[in-house]
Amino acid sequence: MDHLLTAAGLSRGDAVRILDTAAELAATQGREIKKLPTLRGRTVVNLFFEDSTRTRISFETAAKRLSADVINFAAKGSSVSKGESLKDTALTLQAMGADAVVIRHHASGAPHLLASSGWLQAAVVNAGDGTHQHPTQALLDAYTLRRHLAGPGPIGQDLAGLHVAIVGDVLHSRVARSNVDLLHTLGARVTLVSPPTLLPVGVEAWPCEVSYHLDEVLDQGPDAVMMLRVQRERMSSAGGGFFPSPLEYSRRYGLDARRLATLPSHAIVMHPGPMNRGLEISAEAADSDRAVIVEQVANGVAVRMAVLYLLLAGGRREDLA
Amino acid sequence: MTEYLIRGARPLGGEPVDLRLAGGTITEMGAGLEAGTAEVVEAEGLVLLPGLVDLHTHLREPGREDAETVESGSRAAALGGFTAVHAMANTNPVADTAGVVEQVFHLGRRAGWVDVFPVGAVSIGLEGERLAELGAMADSAARVRVFSDDGKCVADPVLMRRALEYVKALDGVIAQHAQEPRLTEGAQMHEGVVSAQIGLQGWPAVAEEAIIARDVLLAEHVGSRLHVCHLSTAGSVEIVRWAKARGIDVTAEVTPHHLLLTDENARDYDARFKVNPPLRTQADVAAVREGLADGTIDIVATDHAPHPVEDKDCEWAAAAFGMTGLETALSVVQLAMVDSGLMDWADLARVLSTAPARIGRVGDRHGRPIAVGEPANLTLVDPAARRTVDPRTQATASPNTPYLGRELPGAVVATFLRGRATVLGGALVEQGAPQ
Numbered sequence: 001m002d003h004l005l006t007a008a009g010l011s012r013g014d015a016v017r018i019l020d021t022a023a024e025l026a027a028t029q030g031r032e033i034k035k036l037p038t039l040r041g042r043t044v045v046n047l048f049f050e051d052s053t054r055t056r057i058s059f060e061t062a063a064k065r066l067s068a069d070v071i072n073f074a075a076k077g078s079s080v081s082k083g084e085s086l087k088d089t090a091l092t093l094q095a096m097g098a099d100a101v102v103i104r105h106h107a108s109g110a111p112h113l114l115a116s117s118g119w120l121q122a123a124v125v126n127a128g129d130g131t132h133q134h135p136t137q138a139l140l141d142a143y144t145l146r147r148h149l150a151g152p153g154p155i156g157q158d159l160a161g162l163h164v165a166i167v168g169d170v171l172h173s174r175v176a177r178s179n180v181d182l183l184h185t186l187g188a189r190v191t192l193v194s195p196p197t198l199l200p201v202g203v204e205a206w207p208c209e210v211s212y213h214l215d216e217v218l219d220q221g222p223d224a225v226m227m228l229r230v231q232r233e234r235m236s237s238a239g240g241g242f243f244p245s246p247l248e249y250s251r252r253y254g255l256d257a258r259r260l261a262t263l264p265s266h267a268i269v270m271h272p273g274p275m276n277r278g279l280e281i282s283a284e285a286a287d288s289d290r291a292v293i294v295e296q297v298a299n300g301v302a303v304r305m306a307v308l309y310l311l312l313a314g315g316r317r318e319d320l321a
Numbered sequence: 322m323t324e325y326l327i328r329g330a331r332p333l334g335g336e337p338v339d340l341r342l343a344g345g346t347i348t349e350m351g352a353g354l355e356a357g358t359a360e361v362v363e364a365e366g367l368v369l370l371p372g373l374v375d376l377h378t379h380l381r382e383p384g385r386e387d388a389e390t391v392e393s394g395s396r397a398a399a400l401g402g403f404t405a406v407h408a409m410a411n412t413n414p415v416a417d418t419a420g421v422v423e424q425v426f427h428l429g430r431r432a433g434w435v436d437v438f439p440v441g442a443v444s445i446g447l448e449g450e451r452l453a454e455l456g457a458m459a460d461s462a463a464r465v466r467v468f469s470d471d472g473k474c475v476a477d478p479v480l481m482r483r484a485l486e487y488v489k490a491l492d493g494v495i496a497q498h499a500q501e502p503r504l505t506e507g508a509q510m511h512e513g514v515v516s517a518q519i520g521l522q523g524w525p526a527v528a529e530e531a532i533i534a535r536d537v538l539l540a541e542h543v544g545s546r547l548h549v550c551h552l553s554t555a556g557s558v559e560i561v562r563w564a565k566a567r568g569i570d571v572t573a574e575v576t577p578h579h580l581l582l583t584d585e586n587a588r589d590y591d592a593r594f595k596v597n598p599p600l601r602t603q604a605d606v607a608a609v610r611e612g613l614a615d616g617t618i619d620i621v622a623t624d625h626a627p628h629p630v631e632d633k634d635c636e637w638a639a640a641a642f643g644m645t646g647l648e649t650a651l652s653v654v655q656l657a658m659v660d661s662g663l664m665d666w667a668d669l670a671r672v673l674s675t676a677p678a679r680i681g682r683v684g685d686r687h688g689r690p691i692a693v694g695e696p697a698n699l700t701l702v703d704p705a706a707r708r709t710v711d712p713r714t715q716a717t718a719s720p721n722t723p724y725l726g727r728e729l730p731g732a733v734v735a736t737f738l739r740g741r742a743t744v745l746g747g748a749l750v751e752q753g754a755p756q
Contacts, residue, residue, distance in 0.1 A: 109521070
């Protein structure tokens with residue numbers, strides 16, 4: 001394949017190759033001169049229809065470290081906000097000779113459409129689409145899990161035997177969907193923990209377990225706990241009325257100091273960011289030495305470098321699903 | 322007017338017979354009829370049906386002539402074997418006054434390809450707040466008998482009750498688009514395994530079923546007539562079956578696409594499969610087929626919903642709901658119901674002609690028996706034909722067929738509207754409007 005659209009589309013071999021490549025690239029990032037010449041002369045467009053400074057900066061950094069030219073196309077304030085269609089935007093990028101398009105879009109399936117429509121030839125990287133997928137987030141999470149929990153010298157290894165709890169708003173989360181797919185592919189056992197209102201109908205077909213009770217899952221001694229961002233507006237009736245109040249959410253599903261203390265000594269705490277301190281995660285948990293949240297950000301750059309490298313560096317493009 | 326001698330056609334799939342059409346009626350039926358001056362239509366191996374009647378078509382005029390006009394839509398209807406279509410009211414302006422329904426009626430007369438019977442809106446502007454002047458529309462030249470806010474649900478139970486009561490004086494029927502609005506805010510596709518995986522907001526079956534359950538009880542309470550548009554779930558079939566067993570005056574329709582396609586078709590985010598109500602599961606498809614075969618569902622109606630390219634060639638969430646159907650309906654019903662052995666051609670004539678004509682109160686002219694003295698509204702079908710669907714060869718002005726590139730069985734060879742051939746040899750017969 002020529003694109004990275006979903007985590008589900010990655011085989012175990014593909015995923016391990018991306019993680020191994022990321023590890024190799026990360027090893028170069030301790031040098032004083034971090035820039036590699038690999039993608040010199042190639043153009044990467046960050047096409048963001050949704051605000052996401054973090055993800056955009058991460059992709060931009062990754063592309064620049066590989067010496068690619070980077071164009072940031074924010075849909076707000078552009079012709080898109082004046083009603084230009086995705087098709088015309090794609091044709092424009094094609095005419096300008098983009099080699100890769102990193103797309104963030106509020107509509108599920110927009111990256112798929114971009115990749116399959118024939119509108120442009122560029123490699124398409126899904127940087128998050130609606131409530132569908134965010135495959136590079138899952139890859140950076142897998143990378144982080146492997147680095148901490150798969151033992152020394154993790155090159156070539158998967159996540160077999162690990163137990164990961166993913167806690168929060170699964171219904172609206174592309175991070176949860178991507179992680180369930182990828183962590184399952186890599187051999188981990190995944191338990192989703194969520195109030196029933198924030199689980200999709202149909203979740204029973206996913207390759208994971210589901211629980212409504214965080215304390216019961218923590219009692220199982222998971223190797224990692226991944227907290228998902230919960231939007232406060234989901235609490236209001238206008239936002240869907242998914243939950244009675246922020247306080248009740250924190251009591252039942254928040255990772256606080258008490259719950260943190262029940263985790264096994266080796267367990268790590270993850271969060272894709274941005275965090276709502278005091279809602280899904282307390283300051284004690286976020287700032288504890290269990291938390292690898294800042295490291296996730298750094299690993300995101302390495303993983304995105306690996307994805308761009310494998311998609312764009314000659315000859316190896318078809319190796320990546 | 323040309324006389325026609327149809328030679329060797331099989332009425333409702335039965336024994337071959339010759340028919341003479343003259344003066345707008347069937348004047349003679351038998352073996353070995355002499356052609357005389359009549360134009361001969363060789364129909365050996367072809368099935369003869371009463372002209373098809375669609376209770377649910379969107380012709381888009383007035384207002385969205387970029388998607389379809391009465392002219393283009395009724396050409397598509399004739400090519401699909403239809404002699405009558407009911408044109409839904411969600412135009413711009415909405416068909417909620419005698420003036421608009423008469424405009425559509427006259428556009429249909431001028432086009433002349435099929436009889437166009439306008440559907441009147443239940444509420445002013447489809448807003449679901451105040452009854453439109455149903456009596457004025459019923460008494461107009463368009464003689465409206467079917468009232469519907471289709472595209473929107475008459476969600477307010479009091480308004481629905483009043484509408485059901487009011488049309489009793491008009492021999493009318495309320496055709497309900499069953500969609501509980503709060504349960505479907507922002508909904509994109511059937512809520513289930515597929516929506517959970519591909520991340521599109523779910524449209525639960527209960528949003529349809531809850532309205533149907535409420536409405537059959539309302540119809541029973543006030544002693545009126547209810548028609549359920551485009552029923553799509555197994556649960557809806559069960560509710561209608563229960564209501565009929567109870568003696569409630571309810572009829573129901575299913576679309577061709579809900580007899581064939583499922584939510585699995587959404588996996589590639591191809592918006593041609595985005596439709597309201599959404600494509601459901603394989604189990605639902607099996608249930609609506611069974612319901613159609615056993616008579617729980619009375620009719621098949623196309624819900625022909627043309628949209629221009631730009632409304633489908635985009636992100637799923639941004640795309641319009643709906644798919645074209647007039648030129649593929651007969652083939653899809655043949656595939657799903659006849660070729661599968663669930664129904665015979667007589668059943669197909671019932672669900673695509675006789676029953677919709679009766680529900681729409683046009684059964685004095687359409688959906689008639691194939692017999693001497695009856696109006697010559699007829700369709701000849703070649704059930705052995707195979708064709709690949711290509712919107713570029715269709716008469717509808719819009720390309721949003723879900724069957725693009727798909728091979729379907731059966732082809733309409735000829736359509737006769739009051740003895741005039743609108744379609745011969747599978748092609749439109751151009752001539753001045755006869756009326």
